[in-house]
Amino acid sequence: MxxxxxxxxxxxxxxxxxxxxxxxxxxxxxxxxxxxxxxxxxxxxxxxxxxxxxxxxxxxxxxxxxxxxxxxxxxxxxxxxxxxxxxxxxxxxxxxxxxxxxxxxxxxSRILRWGGRSAPADARPAAAAPCADGVPPGTAAPAEDLGAVYALLCAADPTFAARTDYAAWLTEVSHKRRHGLADIYILKVDNRIVSTIGIYFKDASRAILAGLATNPACRGRGYARRMMAHATNAALAQGLEPWLLTAEDGIAAFHRACGYRDAGFWSxxxxxxxxx
The missing domain is CATH 3.40.630 (Aminopeptidase)
Structure with a gap:
């Protein structure tokens, strides 16, 4: 029933x-x-x-x-x-x-969960994950300008831009942040936002990470892995177990390198x- x-x-x-x-x-x-x-x-x-x-x-x-x-x-x-x-x-x-x-x-595609102590030592979150080519790691922090986050998500993923209404997205995410139901983070380098991630859904024990995006011109420098570490640590600090849903199987290898392990499939x- x-x-x-x-x-x-x-x-x-x-x-x-x-x-x-x-x-x-x-x-x-x-x-x-x-x-x-x-x-x-x-x-x-x-x-x-x-x-x-x-x-x-x-x-x-x-x-x-x-x-x-x-x-x-x-x-x-x-x-x-x-x-x-x-x-x-x-x-x-x-x-x-x-x-x-x-x-x-x-x-x-795949469901993944944080591997905790079973994760490889070099995949566990670190306060300052290194970036390649000597690029400064920048500073990860809560986002102040959600409009800039939306613009970065659109630039990184054209399908997001095509299917997501800005006003509806802004209204929902703003409400969730005000009430402690979501956390959105950005990484700035030279005062420019280069990467973002968020905890978009929470309950009493789990946090779902989503919205990982890096400026296409800044990829390959370790920024995405740094943001994964930051959001994972943020979830753990709230007493929540980090989980995520991959958009396609190929992305799962990156998340495994960040300390996540397979936990099933979603459709x-x-x-x-x-x-x-």
Whole structure:
């Protein structure tokens, strides 16, 4: 059964959401950001009897799935059609079960988590990770100008620029930072922003790192690795375990060199109502 989260179900949602992995973290962070009373976020619990077996969020047509093996894939697929889903994401095993009903297509990549003491010694975060070619390491610090961060993200990734509305992005990230729900960092060299990263989602135990970008003219100098170290240390200092979702498998090798290890796969699919 899929039930709207509100009133009497909020305590059960808060109590159980941490059981549903990294996408449970994302859904909880969305709940902390938007709440459930203003109509922006559609938040549901998946119930098996009186037990929560998963959660689903819908934010502007994008659905996030987080559930255990007891979740009903047919029910989830029907729900996606009923709420006007355009795309959905979650751990790969769950998305594959839903996709078997929808008969659409999925693209997948890796989930990674901080390796802690099991990480190679030379991959553990350092206060000042070296940069190549004698370039000064610069100073990593909280971002003051989110507009400059957005511009760097667009310059580093044209697909981000094509799919992301600046006003909506700025509103969300500004709100999250004001309320301690996200942390955005930049690296400056000679008073110029050359790299950025952020902790974009948090719950009581996990932090999801995202938004790593380096000015294309400044790549190959160790700035990205330095920012990974900075954000990882920032998450650990908050008592949170750092995690991340790669956009493509090829990026995973870089993150492994930064001390992260494979922790599964995630998938994203486009919903096609006609295929149900």
């Amino acid at each position: 899929i039930r709207y989260v509100g009133g009497e179900l909020i305590p059960l949602f808060v109590e159980s959401i941490g059981n549903f992995g990294i996408f449970g973290t994302k859904i909880y962070a969305q709940y902390q950001t938007y709440g459930v009373s203003d109509g922006v976020l559609d938040l549901r619990l998946l119930l098996g009897g009186d037990r929560a077996v998963g959660a689903v969020s819908r934010l502007d047509g994008a659905v996030t799935l987080a559930a255990d093996a007891a979740a009903d894939a047919d029910e989830l697929a029907a729900f996606l059609g009923a709420v006007g889903c355009r795309s959905y994401e979650g751990e790969r095993a769950l998305c594959e079960r839903v996709n078997a009903v929808i008969r659409g297509g999925l693209r997948s 994203k699919g486009n919903f096609r109502e006609s295929s149900l």
